[in-house]
Amino acid sequence: MSAVDITHLDAADTRGGISLAEPGDFFALLKPRVMSLVVLTAITGLVLAPGAINPMLGFIAILSIALGAGASGALNMWYDADIDAVMTRTATRPVPAGRIAPETALAFGLAMSLLSVCTLGLAVNWFAAAFLAFTIFFYAVVYTMLLKRWTPQNIVIGGAAGAFPPMIGWACVTGGLSMESFVLFLIIFLWTPPHFWALAMFKMKDYGAAGVPMLPNVSGEATTRFQILAYSLVLVPVGVLPYVLGFAGPVYGAAAALLGAYFVWLAFKTYRMADGDEKMLPAKRLFGFSILYLFALFGILLVEGVVARLTMVGGF
Numbered sequence: 221m222s223a224v225d226i227t228h229l230d231a232a233d234t235r236g237g238i239s240l241a242e243p244g245d246f247f248a249l250l251k252p253r254v255m256s257l258v259v260l261t262a263i264t265g266l267v268l269a270p271g272a273i274n275p276m277l278g279f280i281a282i283l284s285i286a287l288g289a290g291a292s293g294a295l296n297m298w299y300d301a302d303i304d305a306v307m308t309r310t311a312t313r314p315v316p317a318g319r320i321a322p323e324t325a326l327a328f329g330l331a332m333s334l335l336s337v338c339t340l341g342l343a344v345n346w347f348a349a350a351f352l353a354f355t356i357f358f359y360a361v362v363y364t365m366l367l368k369r370w371t372p373q374n375i376v377i378g379g380a381a382g383a384f385p386p387m388i389g390w391a392c393v394t395g396g397l398s399m400e401s402f403v404l405f406l407i408i409f410l411w412t413p414p415h416f417w418a419l420a421m422f423k424m425k426d427y428g429a430a431g432v433p434m435l436p437n438v439s440g441e442a443t444t445r446f447q448i449l450a451y452s453l454v455l456v457p458v459g460v461l462p463y464v465l466g467f468a469g470p471v472y473g474a475a476a477a478l479l480g481a482y483f484v485w486l487a488f489k490t491y492r493m494a495d496g497d498e499k500m501l502p503a504k505r506l507f508g509f510s511i512l513y514l515f516a517l518f519g520i521l522l523v524e525g526v527v528a529r530l531t532m533v534g535g536f
């Protein structure tokens with residue numbers, strides 16, 4: 221159900237026969253900043269997986285995953301144009317702002333989905349390609365179309381989409397799944413609720429105006445603060461698991477423990493925030509730090525993985 225009428229957007233990209241969309245608008249449809257972290261987690265999965273991969277095929281694999289993530293972002297922006305138009309954070313996106321017509325965004329998203337999946341299948345393997353297709357479907361259909369407007373657990377279930385990329389990267393090399401790639405999935409899966417609910421707390425008015433049932437709006441701030449702390453407390457030990465299970469080194473182990481301790485501290489400060497705190501500084505800090513945390517963990521895993529491959533006979 222639409223929160224607002226977007227029929228005015230139908231002919232949005234042409235006036236007097238001239239397209240108003242610029243290349244930058246199509247780039248924005250790909251959600252490039254989120255994609256950067258998705259790409260990092262996918263490369264990490266690919267590099268840590270046992271077995272050789274031709275560097276050119278590895279490059280094509282990552283490009284396909286990036287394209288697929290971008291495609292799912294475009295499909296999300298097509299479907300969500302009505303609610304994006306109501307929220308200050310998203311109102312200037314190309315579709316709600318009228319620079320790209322909804323049907324153009326849809327066609328772009330579908331074409332890119334097809335291109336990314338077929339490229340991955342033809343160049344790398346069809347298991348990874350099917351997994352990529354499933355992930356695009358999960359974000360664009362299961363999260364965006366089915367869960368987001370229906371349940372405050374939307375991001376807990378839907379967040380799985382954002383956690384699959386390291387498993388896809390791993391599958392590009394091995395053609396299958398593994399306990400290690402599942403642990404990488406689990407780190408992102410458990411990270412998503414504190415990452416997003418911290419933001420949802422200080423963007424509550426936006427979500428309220430758009431009628432999206434995010435946890436702070438539905439269950440209140442106190443419940444959200446508790447859930448953030450609970451997920452963080454589970455996330456941090458799981459973040460150390462790659463070291464405990466022996467597929468990451470001591471540098472990673474120490475970083476995961478230290479950064480994890482700070483993550484829990486910020487989650488605790490968020491939990492202790494006073495009711496009606498307008499500034500919400502702890503929640504803002506936690507949101508910002510959540511991004512740094514995941515970049516750091518996967519960045520270190522990646523560096524360790526590259527070093528291990530470079531020093532091993534057979535390398536890549």
Ligand code: HEM
Nearest residue numbers: 253254257258261309375378379382383408412416419511
């Ligand atoms: C359902 C799960 C998720 C939800 C609902 C969500 C939501 C959001 C939102 C609303 C923002 C703010 C963007 C803005 O200011 O416009 C954001 C930022 C960000 N998210 Fe997430 N996120 C989720 C999962 C992920 C995942 C899985 C990743 C990558 C692995 C990720 C990476 C990022 C990054 C890098 C940013 C900062 C860049 C930016 O501000 O656009 N997120 N997220």
Ligand SMILES: CC(C)=CCC/C(C)=C/CC/C(C)=C/COP(=O)(O)OP(=O)(O)O
Nearest residue numbers: 254258288289292296355356359381382385
């Ligand atoms: C490989 C592949 C296909 C990966 C795609 C998975 C992916 C990038 C998931 C990220 C989830 C995400 C950014 C949700 C944003 O929520 P939202 O859409 O509700 O946020 P918004 O309000 O900013 O639009």
